[in-house]
Amino acid sequence: MVRIIIVGYMGSGKTTVGKALAQDMNITFYDLDWYIENRMHKTVSQIFAEKGEEGFRMIEHNMLHEVAEFEDVIISCGGGTPCFFDNMEYMNRQGDTIFLKATTEVLYGHLKMGKTERPLLKNKSAEEMQTFINEQLTKREPFYNKAKYTLDVNLLDNYEKIKISVERIRKLINI
Numbered sequence: 438m439v440r441i442i443i444v445g446y447m448g449s450g451k452t453t454v455g456k457a458l459a460q461d462m463n464i465t466f467y468d469l470d471w472y473i474e475n476r477m478h479k480t481v482s483q484i485f486a487e488k489g490e491e492g493f494r495m496i497e498h499n500m501l502h503e504v505a506e507f508e509d510v511i512i513s514c515g516g517g518t519p520c521f522f523d524n525m526e527y528m529n530r531q532g533d534t535i536f537l538k539a540t541t542e543v544l545y546g547h548l549k550m551g552k553t554e555r556p557l558l559k560n561k562s563a564e565e566m567q568t569f570i571n572e573q574l575t576k577r578e579p580f581y582n583k584a585k586y587t588l589d590v591n592l593l594d595n596y597e598k599i600k601i602s603v604e605r606i607r608k609l610i611n612i
C-alpha cells in the first residue's frame with residue numbers, strides 16, 4: 438500500500454509535483470484544499486471569511502483524518518496543515534511524508550501571480566509578502582522538518598524539472 442503525503446509552504450509546488458507523481462505511479466491524487474472545498478461546498482477563502490483561521494484549521498484537521506485513511510494515494514496538504522494540532526505526527530504515522538523545500542525568493546516568485554486566491558496573502562504589497570513568507574517560514578520549518586524525506590525544489594520551474602523531482606521522490610522513498 439502506498440500513501441505519500443506532501444508538505445511544504447504555499448507555492449512550493451505540492452500540487453504540481455503530487456499530481457505528476459500520482460500520474461507516474463498510476464494512483465489517485467488528493468489535494469487537501471480541494472477535498473475540503475468539495476466536502477464543505479465552499480472555497481477555502483469563504484471558510485476563512487466565515488469561520489476565521491481557527492475555524493478553517495479545525496475543518497482542515499478533520500478532513501485530513503479522512504483523506505489520510507485512503508489507500509494507494511498521493512496527498513498534498515495545505516501549507517499550514519503540518520503546523521496545527523498533532524497533524525504532522527499523524528501524517529508521519531499514516532504515510533511517507535515529504536517536505537518540498539524552497540527559499541523565500543523562489544516561493545515569492547511562484548506566489549506573486551496567484552496571491553488573491555490565498556486568504557493569508559491577499560491585500561499584501563510585494564514587500565509585505567516577502568517579509569510575511571520569511572517570518573512564516575522560520576516558524577513553520579521546524580514542523581516541515583519532521584517529514585520523513587526532504588526534497589529541494591528551488592529549481593522546479595518547468596516540466597523537465599518536475600519529472601526529475603518525481604524520479605527523485607520515487608528513489609528517495611524507494612517506490
Ligand code: S3P
Pocket residue numbers: 445446447448451470481514515516517518555556557
Ligand atoms: C495555507 C495554505 C493554503 C490553504 C490556506 C492556508 C497556509 O494551501 O490551505 O490558504 O496556511 O499556508 P496551499 O499551501 O496549497 O496554498
